Amino acid sequence: MRRLSWLLPMALLASCAAGPSARPAIVVNDGDQVPPATTASGPRPLPPLDEPKNSLMRWVPCGPEITDRLAKLAPPAALKIDCGRVSGVLDSPYAPGRGNMRMQVLRVGTGPVPLVVVNDVDGLPGTLYAVRLAMSLPADFLNQYSLVGLDRRGTGNSDAVRCVPEEVRAKLVDLDPRSGDVEPLVDLARTAGQQCTLTLESRLPAIDTWRTAADIESTRVALGMAHLHAIGHGEGSRVLSVFAERFPDKVGRMVLDGLPDPNEDPVVAMVGVAEGADAAFSAFAEDCARRACELGANARQALSEVLALPDFPLAPGVVLRAVLAALHDRQSWPALSKAIADARGGDTDGLAAFANPVVQETDELPATYDGTLVTRCNDTRGRLSTAQLSATAKDWNTRYPVFGGLIAQWLAVCSPWPVASHPVTQPQAASAPPMVVLSTATDAVTPHSGTERAAQQLTSAVLVSWQGAGHGAFGVSACATEAVTAFFTGGTLPRNGTVCPP
Template identity: 30%
Template sequence: MNRHRRPIAALGGALLTAAVALSGCTSSGDDADQASSSPTAPAEPEAQPIEWTDCDADIDQIIAGRPGSERELLFECGTTTVPADYDDLDGGDLQLFLVRAAAAGQTDRIGSLVVNPGGPGVSASDAAIQAALTLPPEVLARFDVVGVDPRGVGLSTPVECITDEQKDALFASNPRALDEASLSATFEQVDEVAAACSEEYGEALGAFTTVDTARDMDLVRESLGDEQLTFLGYSYGTTLGSTYAELFPDRVRALALDGAVDPTATAQEQAEAQAAGFETAFDAFAANCTGLISGCPLGEDPRGALNALLDQSAATPVPSSREGETRQATAGLVLNGVRSALYQPSAWPQLAQSLAAARDGDAAGILTLADTFTGRSDDGSYSNVVDANLAISCADGQEQFTTEQVSALAADWNARYPLFGADAALGLYTCSAWEAPTTPLPERDAAGSAPIMVIGTQGDPVTPPQGAVDLAAELDNSSLLTWEGSGHTAYPKTDCVTQAVNAYLIDLVAPPEGVTCPA
């Protein structure tokens, strides 16, 4: 899923779219005096062993029937510990969870390929399982695929402080809250969530930062036995990867950063770029739908049909035919379903059918799409993606916005980006309500690193292509590859991109600067 920093917006989805130097003087005197008065070097954390267990049978059951499940793969699950606070190595540990996948009969192994799918908050262990099913065989022949759930995420000491009921309410909220009453209700929801998490964790919320996760990743690299890191990061994973390169430039072997988050953009600029990106993506979906030989289920004006459905569901939520479903689709859930499908063009046919069915009185399809986006299970429970997303995004030092500023932006952006603008603006309030110490992301030039590959997609609504341009420009040693396709991230969706990334990961051959791959 899906900085893609995707902090959960006030309405539940607009953005569900991170060295201490010691100095001192040595006094004169005898050896003992000098030793006692010399500055003490900061203690270095030690990489801990990974306790691996065979979880092959369990994962085989999970992946049964999925494309790629016929591959001969071996899975292991592992745990290790890292310091909770790198400034206080005696302050306790956090446990991390890993999955490692290896192709049977692997030869000429290079090492581990560590993957991160973004979010922040999306499980990297799940991503490793999926990557083992989908990555090119030539990559699996040379690398183990390793997913480490970042601190606070998935099974790595998960942050859990938002109830399922609160998440249901957030995601169902009005995405076009513009009047005073609606705005007040929206801000109150966000305040309540922030207060509950602060009460649950207090100052400890400040531990879930991208900087500390990058430090964790270096310890895991050492525990895996790799001298340098080979990393594939998507969306927010590009923020994590570039942060690692800034902290440990000499330990970079290869970083492929796909769907780059713009390191130069402010939170407001990122939110507005996403609103504009989703508007463009919806127009591309609409053009595709109306161009179908069989005709578009939404008629000749899909945007008009969606606007009518949003107005209808805001007044009277749409019931669902799904057995056991007690929810009805509000405007917020409809828009989250749309947003979910716009991540990948492969979901566009499902979106057209789901919107048409909702217009006709059955929201089952659009609720399924919305639940895919929000991480809601059939039983009404949620993963901790939302909790972790907020904790990490806000601990990374997001800018602060007043309710007056957000309200004004919501009105402005609603006029300029009529489907997604108000929701994107309202999301800016999220970290203003959050109470936690922050560790801002460093500037990232990664001076002295090996070449880093940055990938952008021309039609990416989540991380628009300017982010890849800017990240590549910030890094001292990088190459930029642009895919002229649509959807969020590019590898391994097309031969041109796949061949370029494979050559980089395996042989360390980066493409020439500015290469473009056709759609």
């Protein structure tokens, strides 16, 4: 039987999640509050909560390309949702400051103040993520703010990237990450890069975080806002940190939920992801045992059995990516345990559903793999030799036996690509107003250690750490949500170093 091939959106990054805390709000404050005052050379004060003036946006009912996807999220009928478009500048290195980039935006809620939402490049499109986030927030919040989700360039309905041939995509995600043999992966990545170059031409190097930050500025202008109020989720937080570096005088109230490790050495940055991914599966296994799930007391053994099944229709790389995708959302854990149990009996539908979005493209939506590949490789400065990649894969497979090899594959995917014109910088945003950074203790996409380093690098960052498991704390942890809501609605900064209970 031909192996089916899908890859999860988070595979090039990785993740996990947990539910809201019923315990008291903020329980530990072991840092000093960032003062709102400023000096001529230091951070600006937090600006007032202004409303739009001279907005250029035209909000209309969403078309079927959006409503069909919204139906799967099942938002309540009372939640007001509209759609619109924002025009940005492509700004390719081959034509600086020229070209057009049309971006899809979606507004949810009735609040007069727009709050822009930016998601991971390999997660849900920002439009859908904004709706899902709104469904977890208090109604009072959406009376003051309306969430404006943006499909960032190259994703969703924002001039999506479609450039990797289907058969190449399939082979890339089929490769067994446990083998440690990176040469076939590098060869396929080279083919993918060549095809993307031919398909996208001058557009190729313009799909990156640096220019996405400029798209955020275009969105601010279109909304008619003097300052940008925004929340970034996971890697979307990096876009906002670059925005704060480039446009510090336009920063309003900004929350970075799971800011990635800023280290420019990809091995240093990604080793934490490998460690976090394995920790996320351990958290899932413990939860599985507590609720007496279909896998019994040893979920790790159950996964190993699935990976060892002869003639299994899903390749090991697909299985691992599917599991990792499901770990992102704590609400998906019961479905994940059932999917693994079903797979042991030969039913692959559950696992395949978690992995489908990566390579299965439709007329409305691209496979997320392509946009992720182009953005990540354009953002990454470091390139490793085949010998270094092989050594790293072997080491991580030993140290992190569930997902180490899978995360190591990310290092290999970009190795044939040239370094782009604007690899991600290490933002300090020295003159931007105070920003709130959220971290999660067990997060395989943006591990706490990396988020902590990123927060320390940002001049005015205030760090709030949630001791739970998941990718993103806002709308999940009651404590973190309370702190963020107070910041957005009242301008109240939490104390730097605040720790929220699990």
